[in-house]
Amino acid sequence: MGKKSFHIWELANPTRFLIILDRIMKPLLILTILSIAVGLYFSLFASPEDYQQGATVRIMYIHVPAAWLAMFAYTVMTIASLGTLVWKHPLADVSAKSAAPLGAAFSFICLTTGSFWGKPMWGTWWVWDARLTSMLILFIIYLGLMSLWRAIEDPIRAGKAVAILTLVGFVIIPIIKFSVDWWSTLHQPATVFTMDGPKMASSMLVPLLIMAVASTLLFTVLHLKAMKNEILRRRIRSMQMRAARKAGSGATSVATPSTP
């Protein structure tokens, strides 16, 4: 009974978070580099060409994980937004803000590699079909959220405004996922996450999953590092404000006696 009870809320302490981060960052970084190296080897050299698409299938190993990560980053932001609005978790908006540029980057990779895959296979760089258009909208949403963060100076107020917009924007995720089922699209339907299991040879599925794990690890490393940066940025901001207040009150106390 005399034992001090542990509360999960203690993990929300930014200082404690930074200590844990410093401990796990190095092994996580090594794991990420190793998995990317193995993934690239399989994707580029140790996997077969597709009987229809030839070597262009190798684009899939970066295009598909990028698409998953673009949606995963937004899902992380949505959960973080709930954390901001419902539980007022001190790290929630830090997490959401840090994930946005990463999600934007993965959306960009998904869109560009999709174009490079589409040109030789479809005969066009771009088509306004539901899957491509909804992914482009996700990319634009990311840019909008990043702009909103920059537009509002106070991070607490910005966090709340962005959280509301993020929750509204989450509607795009199921639209992207099911666009190929709901509408007639040039983009192929789902081949990995289907009700009947993956419709892909294991010689291609394994490299794809390795690249997906590698990309997720890369996202995790960059997200945690960006979260650390955001915590430091807020500390600096509060220290600078504290210093400015101190200087202001010092100036007032000096000025007051000379006031007639």
Add this chain to the structure above:
Amino acid sequence: MIEIFGKYSGYILASYGISAVTILLLIIWVYQDGRILNKTLSELNERGIRRRSDHANK
């Protein structure tokens, strides 16, 4: 043109190239941001400006 992936080499290498550059820029941006913030933080500490919790801990 490097032909290691047959007639589609250009498309494949461009895809991997653009992805590599994007991720590299992202890594540089995140780590450079961290370096600048750490530098600013130590400058503030050197000037004797500390967080309220640092004062409270002393």
